[in-house]
Amino acid sequence: MKTLIIIGHPDKENSHAQQFLIESLQHFENVTTHDIAKDYDVEEDRAKLKEADRIILQFPIYWYSCPSIVKEWIDKVWEMTCQLKGKELGLSITLGVSNRHFQAGGREKYTISEMLRPFEMLANHFEMTYLPPFCMYQFDYAKDEIRKRWLIDYQQYVSAEQPLHFKQKGEWLIEQLEKLNTNGKFTTLMEAIVQQNEQLTDIIEELEMIRNG
Amino acid sequence: MKTLIIIGHPDKENSHAQQFLIESLQHFENVTTHDIAKDYDVEEDRAKLKEADRIILQFPIYWYSCPSIVKEWIDKVWEMTCQLKGKELGLSITLGVSNRHFQAGGREKYTISEMLRPFEMLANHFEMTYLPPFCMYQFDYAKDEIRKRWLIDYQQYVSAEQPLHFKQKGEWLIEQLEKLNTNGKFTTLMEAIVQQNEQLTDIIEELEMIRNG
Numbered sequence: 001m002k003t004l005i006i007i008g009h010p011d012k013e014n015s016h017a018q019q020f021l022i023e024s025l026q027h028f029e030n031v032t033t034h035d036i037a038k039d040y041d042v043e044e045d046r047a048k049l050k051e052a053d054r055i056i057l058q059f060p061i062y063w064y065s066c067p068s069i070v071k072e073w074i075d076k077v078w079e080m081t082c083q084l085k086g087k088e089l090g091l092s093i094t095l096g097v098s099n100r101h102f103q104a105g106g107r108e109k110y111t112i113s114e115m116l117r118p119f120e121m122l123a124n125h126f127e128m129t130y131l132p133p134f135c136m137y138q139f140d141y142a143k144d145e146i147r148k149r150w151l152i153d154y155q156q157y158v159s160a161e162q163p164l165h166f167k168q169k170g171e172w173l174i175e176q177l178e179k180l181n182t183n184g185k186f187t188t189l190m191e192a193i194v195q196q197n198e199q200l201t202d203i204i205e206e207l208e209m210i211r212n213g
Numbered sequence: 214m215k216t217l218i219i220i221g222h223p224d225k226e227n228s229h230a231q232q233f234l235i236e237s238l239q240h241f242e243n244v245t246t247h248d249i250a251k252d253y254d255v256e257e258d259r260a261k262l263k264e265a266d267r268i269i270l271q272f273p274i275y276w277y278s279c280p281s282i283v284k285e286w287i288d289k290v291w292e293m294t295c296q297l298k299g300k301e302l303g304l305s306i307t308l309g310v311s312n313r314h315f316q317a318g319g320r321e322k323y324t325i326s327e328m329l330r331p332f333e334m335l336a337n338h339f340e341m342t343y344l345p346p347f348c349m350y351q352f353d354y355a356k357d358e359i360r361k362r363w364l365i366d367y368q369q370y371v372s373a374e375q376p377l378h379f380k381q382k383g384e385w386l387i388e389q390l391e392k393l394n395t396n397g398k399f400t401t402l403m404e405a406i407v408q409q410n411e412q413l414t415d416i417i418e419e420l421e422m423i424r425n426g
Contacts, residue, residue: 062288064331064338065278072281109337110330117327118277124322125277 003031003158004052005092008059008070010037017094017139021058024151027179031158036073045077049084054131056158057119058092064115074122082126089123090131090157091116099137131162167204170197216244216371217265218305221272221283223250230307230352234271237364240392244371249286258290262297267344269371270332271305277328287335295339302336303344303370304329312350344375380417383410 005025012018012035025031034040034048049055059066093116101107102115113120116133123130134157136142136150152173156164160172174193177186218238225231225248238244247253247261262268272279306329314320315328326333329346336343347370349355349363365386369377373385387406390399 062284063291064334065284068281068285068288071276071278071284075275075281078276108334110334114327114330115334117323117330121277121321121323121328 001030001053001159001161002051003028003054003056004048005031005033005056005058005158006070006073007033007035008037008057008067008073010067010069012037015060015094017060017136018058020139020147020151021092021136021154024155025158027176028155028159037069040073040077042076045073046079046082049077049082049087052087054088054090054158055084055128056090056092056134060094061096061115065118078122078126084126084128087126087128088131088162089119089126089128091119091133092154092157093133094136094139096138099135129162131157167197167200170200214243214266214372214374215264216241216267216269217261218244218246218269218271218371219283219286220246220248221250221270221280221286223280223282225250228273228307230273230349231271233352233360233364234305234349234367237368238371240389241368241372250282253286253290255289258286259292259295262290262295262300265300267301267303267371268297268341269303269305273307274309274328278331291335291339297339297341300339300341301344301375302332302339302341304332304346305367305370306346307349307352309351312348342375344370380410380413383413 007018007022009015009018012022022033025033032048034045036045057066057070059070062068065071097108099112102110102112104110108115112133112135120130134154139147142150155176156169156172161168164172170193174190174197177190177193180186181190220231220235222228222231225235235246238246247258249258270279270283272283275281278284310321312325315323315325317323321328325346325348333343347367352360355363368389369382369385374381377385383406387403387410390403390406393399394403
């Protein structure tokens, strides 16, 4: 599976969140990034979209939507005749405010899902599969443990098959550890995960048998 | 009441819909237009916003949102410290597809209200009153009678107090006719509308009496 990440940040170099995300992509061969804030070519980008299986738009939320550079890129590159059917559209977004404001009764009144409806409608138009967005809230204030969680979630978002169930998460983790396990440092950890996953498979099969009587 | 219409069309001169709307504004003294596709000054525009009572963003829908020039203008001009509380935010939009696609079960799946949520959230953020959008669908194919309806609706959208009930619509119409009635041409029509409005007032009062026993 080939993933194309469109990075649309007007000031990427000074964004800790963007640096964090981009650095976490180092070991993923089938993931390419394309920074549209610098420069882009409409025809080349249409070819890039055509080649990708998963297209991820990555940007900070400015006034409840993408920055204008992202919209400009969409308006110029995405045309009616683009063949994107069956591809996945993901959003990797960063927000300056807390998640809790985005709900009925909350300060922003609507959910992130509702706010991002225009992107879902875009995916719908091209018969693409819309992935649940990957969101980081108030990155600069987030604790290390939350950042670690985001790191794994993001790496899975760009590289693992979706939807991602518990068992697939385990398999994905083993795959990543295998890449890093050149000196056998992670062997014990990997064995533990494999064992856990096998137990899970057993439980699932047993449940299936009970269901079928 | 002062209305400011922000026109954000990348090619206004070649848009019949935009020409139609702009021409229909000739007799409205308290309505000013500002074409941001040409050029704008951030500080001047903040002053314009401050002075207006009703701010209307007018643009064609491109991929389920505003064109990038409008988003760029919002991102640059609208800042956290803008004092817009109590003002009205309206949207005057044109769409290339039919209204019927925008509903659950329809091709676009979601309504215009849902699609425009980011603008509603913007109004909400600044404690502005969000007006129901004024929408024209497939202008180039619309019949004359529909265009006439749009003309009146648009003129009311930019100049009449909202929300606009039947009685207010009648009063607004008389006001407009008075401006044009320099040679007495519309006197009979005006008298008919006045009479109709008086009858309506009587019915409303009667209803009120019945309700209160």
